[in-house]
Amino acid sequence: MSAIFHNVSLAWYFAWSDMRARYKRSVLGPFWLVLGTGIGVVGLGLVWSVLLNTERSEFIPALTVGLVLWQAISGAITGSTTVFARSASVIKNIKTPSWRISLELVFQQTVNLIHNFVVIVFVLLVYPQDIGFAALLVIPGLVLVFMNIFWIAQVLGFVGARYRDFDPLVSALMPILFFLSPVLYQSRQLGSLDVISKLNPIAYWIEIVRNPLLGSVPALSDYLVVVAMTIAGFLLATWMTRARGHRLPYWI
Template sequence: MQQTSTTEPPVRTQPAAVDTDKSRTFRRAFADIGAGLRTRQLWSHLGWQDIRQRYRRSTLGPLWITLSMGITAIGLGLLYSQLFGAPISAYVPYITAGFLTWNFIMSSLKEGSNTFIRNAGLVKHLPSPLTVYALRTTWRLSIIFLHNLVIYVIVIAVFFTSLNEPYKLVDNAKDVHPGLGWYSLLAIPALAIFLINSVWVVLLFGIISTRFRDVPQFIDSISSLLFFMTPIVWSVDTLAAKFGEGADTGPRTLIYQLNPMYHFLQIVRAPLIGGEQSWHHWWIVLSVTVIGWCLTLVVLRNYRARVSYWV
């Protein structure tokens, strides 16, 4: 008699659930930043390629941006110096340095918010850290800034005699600016802080924009408003000349004191033109830098793995 087998089929065990939280660690966020910094040849090459492709077959190349900015800055400097009763020798350098700095700030916001969206193909197919794309954008903007610096050098060379001694930005202002000197070297660490902030701005707004596509349009919409609210074509000295002692108090001071872009602008522009500067600008900028990087690390920790799906 044949005996039937009573052996039961093997029980299939379910695979262990993958712990998706393991990728959400600050260690991996710092590793992304470190790996991006080490791949200098990649992001520097990509940044140069962006400049070359944009101005391919152009005779002047990136100098077209410099020429355009120079014409705008000098033209507005001549115009507003007459409107505000300011000496041309002081106001043209003031607006020129302001335009140079403002262009870098707003370019970091605008192009940073579109960084991962424009590089969607590379983000999906090239296994590289997100920081590479942020450094690529910052490097490209730095190259453009250096090209635009030619206008500043020309303007300073023309008005060097007037800026090399104490001067007033507006004829009726009470503040006397010290003029160019060793103090002007503070522009170097200020520009270094700009680069450090540009990286976190590109990372933070770039990641957020991949999830919420309205962010780039929102930044474009408020850019003009921010321009006129920031002392670029007008100055705090103008308010002091108009309102006297009341210019330092009251709601009108909130227009610029609560505007972080004003403080970033001031730590670079004031040394470049030999202007008077308060140290509270540096404390505010450093505070914004620390807070910005902390927010960026949190966002990078939680959402860096999702960017390739969102784009």
């Protein structure tokens, strides 16, 4: 138990120190990231609100939350396929539980998301939403999303370490996944194509984080699906780590 705690705090500390190192020699520091997100929101918001013929005050807040969340999700997924290879010198030389390496990736995305929250707060000030205490549901929502990102990073990390061509495959699929996920639109706008969002796990994650921030309570069924996904995913990741974890040093 104390070993788990030690490794979790290690992953958190490493994620922070990486963040610091990455932006050490730049003026804006991690706020380059925030600036990037801000530019994305403004650009996409202006163009797509016209293209989709929707009200900006309604579209831009939804887009912002969706985009920030998408960055965390896609960052973790594309990073996960090479996460173990990038830490090869640690894995091959120091006894390291593999999950600590993927948790570090998840924490890096958490740190990024915390920074990007500045953009969300800013947009919500410009376009105030009718939010009350239901907004607090964003916290359990984010916890669930990051738990899912964690098992996915671990599983994809293993596949990516074993099969070298998995990384380009995942990178190629990400743009499609972006359009299949309700980032630029909301699931209810899909109409008869609604089945897409019913089958896409990312759609559920976005729902349980975005809805509270826009003033509505997510459906209980959305939570149930995400909780079930989390449990199934953790079982899969645990099984994979137990069965194949010891082979990791040979793969990378």
